[in-house]
Amino acid sequence: MDLSATGEPVIVQEDTQVHVGIDIRPGTLTLTRNGKDFAVYHALVEFASVHGDPWVAQEAKFSAKGPDGKSVALTADLLNEACDGPRAGVPAAIWKVVALAATSAGDVGITYAAPNRA
Structure with missing residues (x-):
C-alpha cells in the first residue's frame, strides 16, 4: 500500500439530527393502536442536538x-x-428502544440518558 497518514481523525457531526435504525427481534415488541396489535421489526430513532446542547430523542418510527x-x-x-x-x-418499552438506538449511535458522539419520569 502506497499510503501514509498523519493526524488523528475526528468525526464531526455537522447536521444537528441523526437517524439511527435498529432491527427488533420479531415477537419481542408489540405496539397497540386503536385496539389492534402490531409486531415491530424495525425502529428508526431521530436524535437532535441544538447549539451543542445534549442530544435528545425527538421521534421514533x-x-x-x-x-x-x-x-x-x-x-x-x-x-x-x-x-x-x-x-x-x-411507554417504557419505547424508551428502551431509544436507549438501544443511542447505544448504536455512540460513534457519532451521541450520549443519551432516559428521561426521568415522575
Whole structure:
C-alpha cells in the first residue's frame, strides 16, 4: 500500500439530527393502536442536538406487521409540546428502544440518558 497518514481523525457531526435504525427481534415488541396489535421489526430513532446542547430523542418510527400481516409504519413523538422534555405517557418499552438506538449511535458522539419520569 502506497499510503501514509498523519493526524488523528475526528468525526464531526455537522447536521444537528441523526437517524439511527435498529432491527427488533420479531415477537419481542408489540405496539397497540386503536385496539389492534402490531409486531415491530424495525425502529428508526431521530436524535437532535441544538447549539451543542445534549442530544435528545425527538421521534421514533416503527416498521411493524399488523394483524392482517401487512407492513405499517407507526410514529411516536418523544418530545412534549414545548420541546423541552419528554412527552408524558410514552411507554417504557419505547424508551428502551431509544436507549438501544443511542447505544448504536455512540460513534457519532451521541450520549443519551432516559428521561426521568415522575
